[in-house]
Amino acid sequence: MTVNSRPAHPVMLGQNQYGKAENRVVKITRDGATHHIKDLNVSVALSGDMDEVHYSGSNANVLPTDTTKNTVFAFAKEHGIESAEQFGIHLARHFVTSQQPIHRARIRIEEYAWERIAASGADSQSIGADEARHSFVRKGQETRLTQITYDGSSWEVISGLKDLTVMNSTDSEFWGYVKDKYTTLQEAYDRILATSVSARWRFNWTDDEQKAPDWEKSYEQTRKHMLEAFAETYSLSLQQTLYQMGSRIIDNRSEIDEVRFSLPNKHHFLVDLEPFGLKNDNEVYFAADRPYGLIEGTILRDGCEPKIPADLTNL
Ligand SMILES: O=c1[nH]c(=O)c2[nH]c(=O)[nH]c2[nH]1
Numbered sequence: 001m002t003v004n005s006r007p008a009h010p011v012m013l014g015q016n017q018y019g020k021a022e023n024r025v026v027k028i029t030r031d032g033a034t035h036h037i038k039d040l041n042v043s044v045a046l047s048g049d050m051d052e053v054h055y056s057g058s059n060a061n062v063l064p065t066d067t068t069k070n071t072v073f074a075f076a077k078e079h080g081i082e083s084a085e086q087f088g089i090h091l092a093r094h095f096v097t098s099q100q101p102i103h104r105a106r107i108r109i110e111e112y113a114w115e116r117i118a119a120s121g122a123d124s125q126s127i128g129a130d131e132a133r134h135s136f137v138r139k140g141q142e143t144r145l146t147q148i149t150y151d152g153s154s155w156e157v158i159s160g161l162k163d164l165t166v167m168n169s170t171d172s173e174f175w176g177y178v179k180d181k182y183t184t185l186q187e188a189y190d191r192i193l194a195t196s197v198s199a200r201w202r203f204n205w206t207d208d209e210q211k212a213p214d215w216e217k218s219y220e221q222t223r224k225h226m227l228e229a230f231a232e233t234y235s236l237s238l239q240q241t242l243y244q245m246g247s248r249i250i251d252n253r254s255e256i257d258e259v260r261f262s263l264p265n266k267h268h269f270l271v272d273l274e275p276f277g278l279k280n281d282n283e284v285y286f287a288a289d290r291p292y293g294l295i296e297g298t299i300l301r302d303g304c305e306p307k308i309p310a311d312l313t314n315l
Pocket residue numbers: 174185236237238239265293
């Protein structure tokens with residue numbers, strides 16, 4: 001037997017690394033009523049004296065990947081997230097200096113940028129006092145959509161958007177729901193509400209005799225009303241927020257008679273930091289990607305017929 005108990009056959013272990021990939025950590029920093037978000041996807045890859053676990057299965061040198069995940073969330077609380085670089089340096093140093101068998105740590109981080117939703121009444125260029133304090137829209141443009149149908153006499157125009165991701169870091173609760181023997185969900189009195197909005201709205205312009213809407217202005221204003229309603233609704237459920245977003249559009253845009261939404265509830269779970277002696281005061285969240293609640297619904301101008309299909313994926 002060799003020192004590292006490598007089996008006596010002509011096979012060699014090459015480069016190897018291990019760790020927990022894609023830890024989705026969201027850190028909310030509360031500066032009074034003004035909140036700040038850091039939203040990261042952190043992947044840890046460690047290497048060092050790891051021959052033995054591959055050859056014999058001895059885990060004596062293996063810091064579990066589960067521990068590397070916990071470290072990411074605990075560090076978000078203990079040291080904060082000033083920048084992705086600072087956070088990654090801190091983690092890499094920790095793994096290499098605290099565990100003798102670990103010689104190299106590679107931390108990869110993707111950061112998702114958020115900007116504040118402009119407060120109602122403000123124009124979209126506004127800053128400072130005109131910005132919502134705990135309502136954010138993810139940077140990077142959504143995709144704008146339209147479908148036009150013409151049968152030689154009448155028009156149907158359905159426009160909309162997808163992938164408009166928004167978050168309220170407070171002013172959302174969920175409680176008082178039905179509980180049966182399979183219910184384990186804890187009631188929430190201050191949770192994060194986040195969704196990636198997919199919406200379609202139908203114009204009431206149908207024939208060439210009518211004056212057509214200003215399509216560009218209509219899109220910009222509809223998006224604005226939707227975002228403002230999201231930011232300003234104190235939400236008891238995503239269903240309630242959906243209704244508020246739709247009715248704000250119907251109330252303010254006379255050219256639109258019907259709005260349909262498909263809203264995935266992008267769950268953010270508070271991470272239990274008690275095992276590490278840390279209190280998580282609504283600061284560090286695990287952003288789960290699936291499964292997700294999917295809340296869908298149509299809001300109509302009174303007396304109008306629904307025409308937007310229930311399944312928006314084909315539209
Ligand atoms: O806003 C919500 N609506 C629900 O119907 C629901 N169901 C659930 O588990 N969480 C939530 N949140």
